[in-house]
Amino acid sequence: MLIFYIVVTLLFSVRSYGEICPQPLKIAVAESWPSSVLENLARYHQPFKEIGCTVEYQKVPLSRSLQMVSNGKLDGDTYRIAGLEKDYPNLIRVATPMARFGYYLYKKRKASLNIDQPKSLAGSKTCITFGNRLRRQISNELKLQVLEASNTSQCLKMLMTDRVDIFIGPRPEVEDSAFWNSKDDYTRAEKPYVSTNLYIYLNDRHREVAKQLEKILGKYFITDN
Incomplete structure (x- = not known):
């Protein structure tokens, strides 16, 4: 009888996990991310797999991905700061973070700016990628002049050709x-x-997925400060 109970419990568990993801989840990947960030992201196939889900990453513009998730055209988005769920009616955030990154100030090596004294940079020019909320916040705090571009590659080209003075971002990117x-x-x-x-964000139809991910995502947490 005990063996029968255990088997039934296991079968129910597998069925329950399978039911929360009957189809592969389409997760947004910013088309501007370089290979190093995509390699980090590949590790997150595993936590989804643990709860019975499969993931298909889909490259989309960073500026549109959260709206696409909120509209249900995509199932989720990754590497996003907290608080964005307030701006999108159908978005939920997985409470356990996926990573913690330090955002550094960068300049050309020969530039005379003192990037170790951020308050001295007021009025300097920077480039931010469309849709990057954190870079926008930092630029406002430091009173920087802002130019926008589609991706990090374009921003760094601006830096190297002296169109902007500094760039802001995490080392892996x-x-x-x-x-x-x-x-x-x-x-x-x-x-x-x-x-x-x-954090990982999901469309709110995936509340059970978010709940299950919260329990295990800490094992996959990465940091690079």
């Missing part, structure tokens, strides 16, 4: 070797301007 001829091209501040948790 900004220091991808695809963007630079050598590490001598740039220098970063000694400490991050801010360190922030980054």
Whole structure:
């Protein structure tokens, strides 16, 4: 009788997990992210797999991805700061963060700006990618002049051609070797301007998925400060 109970319980568990994800989840990936960020993101197939879900990453513009999730055209989005659910009616945030990254100030190595004293940078020019809320917040705090571009590659080209003075971002993204001829091209501040948790967002029809992910996502947490 005990063996029968255990088997039934296991079968019910598997069925329950399968029912929360009857189809693969389409998760947004910013088309501007370089290979190093995508490699980090690949590790998150596993927590979804643990709860009986499969994931298909789909490249979309960063500026549109959250709206697409809220509208139900996509199932989720990743590497986003907290609080965005307030702006989208059908968006929920998985409470357990997926990562914590430091956002550094970068400049050309020969530039005279002192990026270790952020308050001295008021009036300097920076580039932000469309839809990046955190970079916008930092730019406002530091009173920077802002130019916008579609992706990080375009922003860093602006930096190297002196169209902007500084760029803001996490090391795994900004220091991808695809963007630079050598590490001598740039220098970063000694400490991050801010360190922030980054989260997975889902359409609210996936509340059970979010609930299950919250229990296990801590095992996959990464940080790079």
